[in-house]
Amino acid sequence: MPRGQKSKLRAREKRRQARRETQNLGGAQATAAQIEESPSCPSSLPRGTPPSSPAAGTRQEPQGAPATSSRAPASGESFQRDPLIKKVGMLIEFLLEKYTMEEPIIKADLLKLVNKRYKRKFPEILRRVAECVQLVFGLALKEVKPGGDSYALVSKLHVSDDGRQSSGGRFRKNGLLMLVLGVIFLHGDRASEEEIWEFLNGLGVYVGRRHIIFGEPRKLITEDLVQEKYLVYRQVRDSNLPCYELLWGRRAHAETSKMKVLEFMAKVTGTVPSALPDLYEEALKDEEERFLPPLVRSEAASSLCV
Template sequence: MEVVFGIDVKKDNTAKHSDVLVSKMNLPHNGILHHGRGFSKTGLLMNLLDVIFMKGNCTTEEDIWDFLGKMNIYAGKRHFIFGEPKKLITQDLVQLKYLEYQQVPGSDPACYELLWGLRAHAEASKMRVLEFLARINHLDSSAFHFGYEEALKDEEERAQASGCPSVPPAVPSTPSEAEANSAL
C-alpha cells in the first residue's frame, strides 16, 4: 500500500483496535486527480521524487521510464491504477506543480528532464522521500550516504527558514564522505 498508493497503515489510539490510513503527502483529494474517480497517485509521486533526488535532483525522462518499467508502468500503456502514465507525469503532476518537465537545453533530438516542482518542495522534503525509499527497501535512511547528507542539509535549511533551532549537521564517517559532501 505504501509503494503503490503512498499511504501508511497506523494503529488508531482508540480502544476499538482499528487502523487508520495516513497519506505520505497532502495531495489534493488525497492524490486522486479527478475528483471522485480513480486511485491515489501519491505512491507514484513519492517514487518519482525519490528517483529525481537520488539522480542529483534532476533526471532524464528516459531514466524515469527505465525505473517505471521495473514496476510494469509504461508510457502510452494505460495502467489500471495510474491511467495513462505519460499524461499523469508530464501534464497532470506538472500542472499541479509537483514536477517540472523541461527540454534539456541544446538536445537534438529533443530530450526532456524532470525536477521537483514548487509544491513538491513545499509539501515534501528530501528526508521524507528518502525515508520513504528506505522503508520500501527495508533499509535505514542513513544507508543512502550521499542522499542522507543532502537530506540533512535540506532539513537544516528548512529549520533555519522557519526560525526553528537548526538540526546539528551529520559528521561524515569516512574521508570519502567528507570529500563527497564538499562537492555539494
C-alpha cells in the same frame, strides 16, 4: 530551547541512528551481493516511442529551488543494482493483474515466478512486495487464512458511509509522485525522462500502457502533476536530440522534503536511508535548512544561484 538548536539536535540524533542502521544492514547487503544479477529494469522508452511533448506552458524553471549541476550520485545507483528488485517488480505486476481480474493469488504461483534460485529469499521478497504495494498503490497484501497458501489485495483507501472511496485519486497521484520525486533526488536533483521510466518499469509501470492504479502514467507525470506545480518538465538544454528532464516543482518543495522522499524510496526498495550516505547527508542538510529564518534561507538560496 531555541528552534535552531532543536533542529541541530535532531540532525545529530539522526546521524547516530544512521550509524546503527548501517551496521545492521551490512550483513544483509553482503548476502544480497552474493546473488547479484543483471540490472533490474529494461531500457526505459521502447524503440519508436517519441518523447511526449510537454503541456503548454510547462517548460519552466523550478521555482524556489537552487540551481544544481550535480548528476547521478554513485550512491543512488545502488537502488537499481539491488539483486532482488527485479523479482519484487515481477511479483507486483502479477499481483496487480490478479487484483484487476479479481482472481485468487496462490502462493505456489508466486514461488514459480521467483524460481528455485530465489526460493530461500521468498519471505524477504514477499515482505518487500507487501511494503511496496501498500506505500505506492494503497493496497494491503493479506493472507486469506492465517498460515494458508493464498493471498488477497485489499484497498486501504477510506470507505465512507455511502460506500464510496474517498481521496482515491489524490492517493493514487501521491504514490506515483513520491516515486518520481525519489528518482529525481537519486539522480542529482534532475532526472531525464528515460531515467524516470527505467525505474518505474521495474515496478510494472510502463509508457503507453494504462495502469490499473495510476491510469495513463505518462499523462499523469508530464501533464497533471506538472500543471499542479509538483513537477517541472522541460527540454534538456543543448541536447542534440529533443529529450526532456524532470525536476521538483514549487509545491513539492513546499509540501515534502528530501528526507521524507528518501525514507519513502528506502522502504520501497527494502533498505534504509543511511545506506546511501551522500544522499542521506544531503537530506539532513535540507532538514536543517528548513529551520533557518526566512531571510537567512533566502540569502543562502540566492548565493547558490549565482
